[in-house]
Amino acid sequence: MKEKLHHYTSRLVWTGNKGEGTVSYKAYDRDHVLSVNNKPEIPGSSDASFRGNPERYNPEELLVASLSSCHMLWYLHLCAVNGVVVVDYRDEASGVMEETADGGGFFREVVLKPVVAVTSEDMVEKARSLHHEANKFCFIANSIKFPVRHEPDIRVS
Incomplete structure (x- = not known):
């Protein structure tokens, strides 16, 4: 290859x-x-x-957003090539970072909570399983050392 x-x-x-x-x-x-x-x-x-400005994006938020975005892009690709028609996708991602005694820190995990609308009931199970596949391909998720969990909600639109 x-x-x-x-x-x-x-x-x-x-x-x-x-x-x-x-x-x-x-x-x-x-x-x-x-x-x-x-x-x-x-x-x-x-x-x-x-001591940061709460009206601006911080690196931790951008990391969580990057994981959410990367996952969605791979997920939509996998749905398209597997016959799952997605008509809406939203995610409420969250991350937990632990600050250490020396002032450093690390992320413990990120949880993605995508709400996905598909066009048919017979697509629901495949739509759910493709979240696991998307995680395998996501470049960002493959570059970190903490777990990214998925709690998808699949609906029929």
């Missing part, structure tokens, strides 16, 4: 210098802007628990 490499780039610009730089822990904002060529910018910060 031929190995295919895909390269991704992004740009981050810290916008939180309040004039003194990092002279002290409280002297600067955690605000920054993430961008990728020719795409809308993403306003970022740290979590509010770590």
Whole structure:
């Protein structure tokens, strides 16, 4: 099998210098802007628990969102090639991160709770089983060391 490499780039610009730089822990904002060529910018910060701006996305939220998005994209692909017609997909993903005594931390798990609408009752079981398959293919899920659980709700539309 031929190995295919895909390269991704992004740009981050810290916008939180309040004039003194990092002279002290409280002297600067955690605000920054993430961008990728020719795409809308993403306003970022740290979590509010770590002196971040609660109106901006934090890395932990973006990690959970990346897992949710990657899973959905693989899931829709697998449904399409397996004859499962999805007409609506929504996910309420959540993650649990544990902060360690030294100030570091790690994610314990992420739970995806997709609500999927299919067009026929005879597709429900296959639709449910394809969540497991999608997890096997998701590039992001394959790159982390914590579990990603799925609690799908499959409905007929």
